[in-house]
Amino acid sequence: MREPVESGSAGPSGAAELLGLLLDGRPRTRSELAAMSGVSRVTVAARVDALLRADLLRYVGTESSSGGRPPAQVAFNADAGVVLAVDLGATRATVAVTNLAAEVLTVTTEPMDIAQGPERVLDAVLDIADGLLGGMSPASLRGVGIGLPGAIEHTTGRPVSPPIMPGWDRFGVPEYVGRRFAVPVLVDNDVNILALGEHELSWPDVDDLVFVKIATGIGAGIIAGGVLQRGSQGGAGDIGHIWVPYNKDSPWPVEEEHILGDTASGRGIVAQLRSRGIAVAGIDEVVTLVAAGDPVAADVVRQAGREIGEVLAMVVNTLNPRVIVIGGSVARAGEQLLAGIREIVYRRSIPLATQDLQIVQSRAGDQAGVLGAATMVIRDVLTPENIADAVARAS
Amino acid sequence: MREPVESGSAGPSGAAELLGLLLDGRPRTRSELAAMSGVSRVTVAARVDALLRADLLRYVGTESSSGGRPPAQVAFNADAGVVLAVDLGATRATVAVTNLAAEVLTVTTEPMDIAQGPERVLDAVLDIADGLLGGMSPASLRGVGIGLPGAIEHTTGRPVSPPIMPGWDRFGVPEYVGRRFAVPVLVDNDVNILALGEHELSWPDVDDLVFVKIATGIGAGIIAGGVLQRGSQGGAGDIGHIWVPYNKDSPWPVEEEHILGDTASGRGIVAQLRSRGIAVAGIDEVVTLVAAGDPVAADVVRQAGREIGEVLAMVVNTLNPRVIVIGGSVARAGEQLLAGIREIVYRRSIPLATQDLQIVQSRAGDQAGVLGAATMVIRDVLTPENIADAVARAS
Numbered sequence: 086m087r088e089p090v091e092s093g094s095a096g097p098s099g100a101a102e103l104l105g106l107l108l109d110g111r112p113r114t115r116s117e118l119a120a121m122s123g124v125s126r127v128t129v130a131a132r133v134d135a136l137l138r139a140d141l142l143r144y145v146g147t148e149s150s151s152g153g154r155p156p157a158q159v160a161f162n163a164d165a166g167v168v169l170a171v172d173l174g175a176t177r178a179t180v181a182v183t184n185l186a187a188e189v190l191t192v193t194t195e196p197m198d199i200a201q202g203p204e205r206v207l208d209a210v211l212d213i214a215d216g217l218l219g220g221m222s223p224a225s226l227r228g229v230g231i232g233l234p235g236a237i238e239h240t241t242g243r244p245v246s247p248p249i250m251p252g253w254d255r256f257g258v259p260e261y262v263g264r265r266f267a268v269p270v271l272v273d274n275d276v277n278i279l280a281l282g283e284h285e286l287s288w289p290d291v292d293d294l295v296f297v298k299i300a301t302g303i304g305a306g307i308i309a310g311g312v313l314q315r316g317s318q319g320g321a322g323d324i325g326h327i328w329v330p331y332n333k334d335s336p337w338p339v340e341e342e343h344i345l346g347d348t349a350s351g352r353g354i355v356a357q358l359r360s361r362g363i364a365v366a367g368i369d370e371v372v373t374l375v376a377a378g379d380p381v382a383a384d385v386v387r388q389a390g391r392e393i394g395e396v397l398a399m400v401v402n403t404l405n406p407r408v409i410v411i412g413g414s415v416a417r418a419g420e421q422l423l424a425g426i427r428e429i430v431y432r433r434s435i436p437l438a439t440q441d442l443q444i445v446q447s448r449a450g451d452q453a454g455v456l457g458a459a460t461m462v463i464r465d466v467l468t469p470e471n472i473a474d475a476v477a478r479a480s
Numbered sequence: 481m482r483e484p485v486e487s488g489s490a491g492p493s494g495a496a497e498l499l500g501l502l503l504d505g506r507p508r509t510r511s512e513l514a515a516m517s518g519v520s521r522v523t524v525a526a527r528v529d530a531l532l533r534a535d536l537l538r539y540v541g542t543e544s545s546s547g548g549r550p551p552a553q554v555a556f557n558a559d560a561g562v563v564l565a566v567d568l569g570a571t572r573a574t575v576a577v578t579n580l581a582a583e584v585l586t587v588t589t590e591p592m593d594i595a596q597g598p599e600r601v602l603d604a605v606l607d608i609a610d611g612l613l614g615g616m617s618p619a620s621l622r623g624v625g626i627g628l629p630g631a632i633e634h635t636t637g638r639p640v641s642p643p644i645m646p647g648w649d650r651f652g653v654p655e656y657v658g659r660r661f662a663v664p665v666l667v668d669n670d671v672n673i674l675a676l677g678e679h680e681l682s683w684p685d686v687d688d689l690v691f692v693k694i695a696t697g698i699g700a701g702i703i704a705g706g707v708l709q710r711g712s713q714g715g716a717g718d719i720g721h722i723w724v725p726y727n728k729d730s731p732w733p734v735e736e737e738h739i740l741g742d743t744a745s746g747r748g749i750v751a752q753l754r755s756r757g758i759a760v761a762g763i764d765e766v767v768t769l770v771a772a773g774d775p776v777a778a779d780v781v782r783q784a785g786r787e788i789g790e791v792l793a794m795v796v797n798t799l800n801p802r803v804i805v806i807g808g809s810v811a812r813a814g815e816q817l818l819a820g821i822r823e824i825v826y827r828r829s830i831p832l833a834t835q836d837l838q839i840v841q842s843r844a845g846d847q848a849g850v851l852g853a854a855t856m857v858i859r860d861v862l863t864p865e866n867i868a869d870a871v872a873r874a875s
Binding site: 102307315317321326405433435437442 | 835
């Protein structure tokens with residue numbers, strides 16, 4: 086049975102399905118694609134042609150020897166467009182342009198005080214972006230991804246009462262940025278962005294991953310079933326607000342009920358060192374002390390790890406992740422922190438949940454934020470629906 | 481541009497996409513389907529014909545008045561097949577046959593001691609199933625879903641060291657059942673099954689739901705992003721093994737660190753009542769005492785609710801669910817239990833996470849288990865891939 090199917094429906098959607106097989110970046114022949122997809126070579130050839138026309142595929146390798154035939158292999162054309170990725174912290178902005186494989190083409194980091202409010206900060210960021218995008222065709226920009234250091238209502242991209250971002254509450258970030266760049270603008274909190282970046286870069290085949298950022302405060306980005314989970318109001322991952330279970334070995338008296346973000350964060354660690362007579366300016370100095378073998382700093386950091394472990398043990402019993410990644414400035418304290426976390430997680434969790442669990446330090450480095458912001462946009466731009474639309478427009 | 485697309489590829493997959501629009505059970509005209517899908521009427525008509533041939537759609541209403549034309553509306557044919565749904569508890573088995581809308585066609589509950597081991601129990605269950613399926617065509621059975629009271633490795637359907645199921649460890653349930661019924665056999669733990677049943681029955685539009693079963697033990701089924709999350713080893717939702725945070729109002733001394741399942745379960749509640757001089761035989765009697773206004777029983781149940789609330793507050797801050805459903809035999813203690821849970825969840829969670837949160841009692845009743853087992857099979861049977869295969873076979 087053959088039935089006519091029109092462009093705009095099954096034709097482009099078949100092409101989108103084919104492109105899905107190539108998003109891992111590996112070049113493949115038409116025969117390989119036919120075998121992988123279970124679709125006939127004739128249909129694969131038509132879909133490849135449609136994707137080539139839409140500039141979403143490129144030929145790989147030299148011309149074949151048999152005369153005028155096109156090269157044998159095709160691959161996803163990650164240079165079919167660019168993404169603007171912005172990672173805003175409390176005191177600095179990192180702005181990057183990436184291709185559609187989240188590879189950074191150009192990047193810059195500048196000091197930026199988020200408390201200046203959304204218009205001044207975003208104006209400055211977009212001016213930087215203009216500079217970075219300078220030589221590129223405006224039409225090549227496919228989207229803007231922005232990470233902000235506070236709770237975001239993901240569906241609208243609006244910050245919700247972010248404590249360290251005065252003036253940003255309910256500000257329409259996508260609309261404001263959209264006036265300069267008429268492309269999709271996606272906004273999420275910095276921790277979700279970091280989770281996406283770490284997942285994309287280091288653990289693409291892992292479906293269940295928890296990224297924990299330990300910096301001034303503490304938060305988590307949760308990937309379950311391969312998907313970043315934001316929860317019903319965008320509040321998922323707010324583990325810094327969890328009340329820490331009291332345990333007999335805790336240095337805090339029973340009476341001092343507290344939330345994780347108050348004691349085990351960078352803020353909490355600095356306060357405890359000061360209360361033990363060690364005047365540190367900030368978390369960088371703590372990291373230096375730990376690296377130098379200072380026993381009090383090591384003890385405080387390890388205890389912070391234990392408190393984080395108490396909360397992560399509950400996360401492990403609830404979600405059974407395959408990987409927990411520890412990131413943020415405090416993570417640079419390294420093994421002392423991880424040892425405290427591991428000690429409690431393995432003690433408090435059932436064997437089934439920990440038998441294949443890895444608890445590791447973040448590998449993504451300084452560019453994790455922009456990498457995650459780019460990944461968020463790319464996963465949105467390269468949905469089957471959007472690919473099908475692009476194919477339909479090009480045919 | 482028109483391109484030929486063959487049966488077995490985009491033809492059936494287009495039909496599968498169309499059927500997806502009809503799985504809510506509502507009848508629709510071809511014009512409505514064309515508008516909903518953005519596909520031309522010609523293509524919609526071809527897809528409807530393919531789905532009618534595969535018996536996945538049925539006409540709704542009477543013949544139209546304009547002579548020989550077919551009726552205007554089509555709907556998903558939920559009677560295109562049946563599912564065998566089995567809910568095994570420690571001491572009883574419920575076996576049902578449902579249609580593809582998880583509507584129970586016939587059901588029976590019989591006493592069954594799971595400790596008899598897998599072969600005797602499954603033989604007995606399958607004999608019951610034979611009786612229920614009696615008059616039906618063997619070809620109409622699309623799959624078997626089984627809920628078991630213990631941890632299950634979902635990919636293989638094998639129980640993993642289930643404490644109350646001697647002889648079941650690593651037993652190949654799908655293979656054993658497959659010898660009697662040559663259809664897909666899916667197995668999951670009873671709590672995940674109940675979560676699916678509750679989701680399907682009462683909260684189909686909610687993406688983030690946590691179902692908590694409080695019976696002899698305590699466990700949770702977690703739906704995040706619309707999908708049941710089993711975690712990396714199938715261990716997600718094991719909240720009964722979480723160490724309960726000590727708090728100042730707790731009746732337990734600080735020294736008595738304990739897990740939730742030991743104190744707030746039916747088992748734990750019965751033990752506490754006995755230690756307070758009230759000799760109850762089991763949880764049914766506790767429920768009766770609470771209903772009769774016994775102050776000690778009410779106090780113990782409310783305190784169990786508070787302990788569950790301590791753990792659920794952490795789940796709320798981690799996952800930000802829209803709905804928490806409380807089920808299991810202890811849930812019949814009603815408001816005393818829910819009041820304890822709500823008291824702590826609202827005290828310990830951030831406002832963003834609780835502003836739209838509902839904490840409710842299970843509505844699904846005695847048939848929740850078989851309903852969930854059927855739902856698990858139906859969501860597997862009606863994937864786009866399987867629908868496309870069925871369409872291709874029928875064309």
